[in-house]
Amino acid sequence: MFLDIKTNERMELIDITNDVKEQVSKSGVEQGICVVSTPHTTTSVFVNEKESGLRFDILNLLERLVSPSAGYQHDRIDDNADSHLKAVLLGSSETIPIIDGKLVLGTWQSIFFAEMDGPRHRKVNITIIRQN
Amino acid sequence: MFLDIKTNERMELIDITNDVKEQVSKSGVEQGICVVSTPHTTTSVFVNEKESGLRFDILNLLERLVSPSAGYQHDRIDDNADSHLKAVLLGSSETIPIIDGKLVLGTWQSIFFAEMDGPRHRKVNITIIRQN
Amino acid sequence: MFLDIKTNERMELIDITNDVKEQVSKSGVEQGICVVSTPHTTTSVFVNEKESGLRFDILNLLERLVSPSAGYQHDRIDDNADSHLKAVLLGSSETIPIIDGKLVLGTWQSIFFAEMDGPRHRKVNITIIRQN
Numbered sequence: 483m484f485l486d487i488k489t490n491e492r493m494e495l496i497d498i499t500n501d502v503k504e505q506v507s508k509s510g511v512e513q514g515i516c517v518v519s520t521p522h523t524t525t526s527v528f529v530n531e532k533e534s535g536l537r538f539d540i541l542n543l544l545e546r547l548v549s550p551s552a553g554y555q556h557d558r559i560d561d562n563a564d565s566h567l568k569a570v571l572l573g574s575s576e577t578i579p580i581i582d583g584k585l586v587l588g589t590w591q592s593i594f595f596a597e598m599d600g601p602r603h604r605k606v607n608i609t610i611i612r613q614n
Numbered sequence: 615m616f617l618d619i620k621t622n623e624r625m626e627l628i629d630i631t632n633d634v635k636e637q638v639s640k641s642g643v644e645q646g647i648c649v650v651s652t653p654h655t656t657t658s659v660f661v662n663e664k665e666s667g668l669r670f671d672i673l674n675l676l677e678r679l680v681s682p683s684a685g686y687q688h689d690r691i692d693d694n695a696d697s698h699l700k701a702v703l704l705g706s707s708e709t710i711p712i713i714d715g716k717l718v719l720g721t722w723q724s725i726f727f728a729e730m731d732g733p734r735h736r737k738v739n740i741t742i743i744r745q746n
Numbered sequence: 747m748f749l750d751i752k753t754n755e756r757m758e759l760i761d762i763t764n765d766v767k768e769q770v771s772k773s774g775v776e777q778g779i780c781v782v783s784t785p786h787t788t789t790s791v792f793v794n795e796k797e798s799g800l801r802f803d804i805l806n807l808l809e810r811l812v813s814p815s816a817g818y819q820h821d822r823i824d825d826n827a828d829s830h831l832k833a834v835l836l837g838s839s840e841t842i843p844i845i846d847g848k849l850v851l852g853t854w855q856s857i858f859f860a861e862m863d864g865p866r867h868r869k870v871n872i873t874i875i876r877q878n
Contacts, residue, residue, distance in 0.1 A: 515781055515873055517647055517709050521720030523663040529838045531787040535819030536830055543831050547679060547811060555667030566668055567675050574661045574723075575709045577781050577839045579873040586871055588785030591838075607718055609647055609711040611745055613875055649779055649841050653852030655795040679811060687799030698800055699807050706793045706855075707841045739850055741779055741843040743877055 484607055489600035493544070493568075495537045496595045498606060502578075503585055505608045512583045513613040519575035520606055524565035524599035526572035527606065532592035544568045544598070565599035572596055580610070616739055621732035625676070625700075627669045628727045630738060634710075635717055637740045644715045645745040651707035652738055656697035656731035658704035659738065664724040676700045676730070697731035704728055712742070748871055753864035757808070759801045760859045762870060766842075767849055769872045776847045777877040783839035784870055788829035788863035790836035791870065796856035808832045808862070829863035836860055844874070 485501050498518070506516055518527045530536070548571070554563030576593065579586040587593075595606055617633050630650070638648055650659045662668070680703070686695030708725065711718040719725075727738055749765050762782070770780055782791045794800070812835070818827030840857065843850040851857075859870055 515875060517711060519709065519711060519718075521718060521723060523661075523720065523722045528834055529787075530830055530834050533820060533823060535821075535823060536827060539818045539820050539827050539831060540834055543812065543834075548675065554671045556665055556671050557667075559665060559667060563668060563671050566662055567671060570660055570662050570672055570675075571703065571835065573705055573708070573837055576837070577709055577783065577841055579781060579783060579871045586783075586785060588787065590787045591785060607711045609745065611647060611743055611875055613873065614746060614878060649843060651841065651843060651850075653850060653855060655793075655852065655854045680807065686803045688797060688803050689799075691797060691799060695800060695803050698794055699803060702792055702794050702804055702807075703835065705837055705840070709841055739843045741877065743779060743875055746878060 484605040487595055487604045487606060489597035489602055489604060492600055493541050494597040494600055497532050497592050498595050499592045502593050502608055506580055506585050506610060509610040511580055511610050511612045514580045514611050516578045516580055516585060517575055517609045518593055518606060522604060524562055524569050525604055526569050526574060526596040527576050528572050528596060529576050529591050529593055531590040562599045568598045616737040619727055619736040619738060621729035621734055621736060624732055625673050626729040626732055627672060629664050629724050630727050631724045634725050634740055638712055638717050638742060641742045643712055643742050643744045646712045646743050648710045648712055648717060649707055649741045650725055650738060654736060656694055656701050657736055658701050658706060658728040659708050660704050660728060661708050661723050661725055663722040694731045700730045748869040751859055751868040751870060753861035753866055753868060756864055757805050758861040758864055761796050761856050762859050763856045766857050766872055770844055770849050770874060773874040775844055775874050775876045778844045778875050780842045780844055780849060781839055781873045782857055782870060786868060788826055788833050789868055790833050790838060790860040791840050792836050792860060793840050793855050793857050795854040826863045832862045
């Protein structure tokens with residue numbers, strides 16, 4: 483299934499942990515894995531801590547590693563080369579184990595959808611595989 | 615199964631989307647996931663847009679983040695430390711959902727095999743898991 | 747299941763290949779995938795070559811891309827913003843195919859647990875999914 487996400491900024495980290503947990507619960511799967519992935523090329527999915535200062539630091543790191551305008555070739559066609567490059571660095575999917583019907587997330591782990599070319603309407607895919 | 619890939623440059627992004635789609639089709643799996651992974655330590659697999667300018671920008675970013683010669687320790691043994699480091703940044707696998715017998719790829723998504731120490735003969739593994 | 751890992755340095759790459767292979771063997775799964783993931787937000791899992799010089803180069807690259815102290819917001823709360831940022835770059839899981847009861851690892855591939863805020867007691871999750 484797909485989550486619908488409305489982003490509000492050009493770059494924004496959105497906590498989707500509760501939505502993913504809800505799908506795991508609905509699936510009835512007790513042991514397995516949950517794959518969270520994006521069908522977009524200027525967004526990513528990753529897992530880390532939900533702390534407002536750290537969220538700022540993550541976006542700032544991406545901005546520092548990938549300058550928004552550095553004479554990119556892709557900017558001749560579309561004005562978002564940096565968004566694609568940030569997405570390549572973060573990756574398009576994460577896989578999280580399920581044990582006893584629950585996502586295996588550590589105390590400090592949240593699942594984030596990273597918007598890097600918003601604001602837009604986006605989708606995130608959640609696919610749950612049973613261990614058999 | 616494995617795809618055989620012949621690369622032609624030291625660094626090169628090769629679109630393997632059609633090959634992966636063909637394996638999904640052959641598998642007959644209707645709902646599930648497709649894992650695309652590399653058995654090499656100087657190549658990667660990632661998903662992003664197939665636009666020639668952007669492909670140049672991605673290789674250029676890797677070259678900027680990981681200088682080809684920076685007095686790496688590994689270069690005392692083999693002359694490809696930068697290739698390994700680029701591979702660590704990009705990761706060795708991607709997992710893509712399958713819905714109704716088709717890979718869930720967004721409009722702009724293609725699957726790339728990233729060669730970072732070519733030219734060589736390479737392999738890519740495709741493993742398809744049914745959701746049951 | 748979870749592996750228990752005792753790390754000894756602030757930043758350290760620990761080869762867990764044999765532990766993962768042992769679990770694949772115990773599972774009796776002949777064809778499938780093995781997901782190796784971390785429940786921590788300052789550690790990562792990745793696959794690359796086990797060569798001591800390269801391990802130094804990888805840690806050095808992370809230190810160069812993510813300066814240990816750069817006025818991070820998160821450092822006002824906890825003194826490990828750089829550890830989180832390195833973990834975001836490397837990712838929290840890897841998925842490796844299983845063929846004929848064995849992990850599909852290339853000649854030079856080892857599976858690493860990356861500690862970036864040690865020394866600590868850590869856990870790594872190994873989940874094996876059968877292809878059916």
